[in-house]
Amino acid sequence: MKRRTFIGLVAGLTLAPSLLFAGTELIYTPGLIKEKLAEGKTVFVDYAASWCSTCKRQERVRDQLRESNPEYDKNLVFIRVEWDVYNSHAVTTDRNIPRRSTLLVLRGDKELGRIVSGTSVNEIKALMDKGIAKES
Known part of the structure; x- marks a missing residue:
């Protein structure tokens, strides 16, 4: 096998899990959540930091749930707010987000629910x- 082909194959296999949900989790930029809500979307917001082990566990659980139920990706817009960038920004302070590893579901002008530091499958699934329930 040619070296270039081998390196490409290894890189592809390494990136495959992260590409599974590529394009379905947006990285927050100012105004993005308001924009999606104005479009009538239900938004799942993940306040996370790359160094946070609780955040990583929440992400693994969320991704497993998304993989097992395609309704989540059909009905929710997933947005990650980088804690280290936006911890004192209005997107965090206006919603009284106490810390990284906070998950929210928003629809219209309502917060449908939140989890702070929870990592259980049942809690995140609930x-x-x-977010996918028709009436909340």
């Missing part, structure tokens, strides 16, 4: 289910 929050995501609120």
Whole structure:
């Protein structure tokens, strides 16, 4: 096997898990959440930091749930707010977000639910289910 082909294959296999949900989790930029809500979307917001082990566990659980139920990706817009960048920004302070590892579901002008530091599958699933429920 040619070296270039081998390196490309290894890189592709390494990136495959992260590409599974590529394009379905947006990285927050100012105004993005308001924009999606104005479009009538239900938004799942993940306040996370790359160094946070609780955030990583929440992400693994969320991704497993999304993989097992395509309704989540059909009905929710997933947005990650980088804690280290936006911890004192209005997107955080206006919603009284106490810390990284906070998950929210928003629809219209309502917060449907939130989890702070929770990592249980049942708890995260219940929050995501609120987002796909027709009436909340």
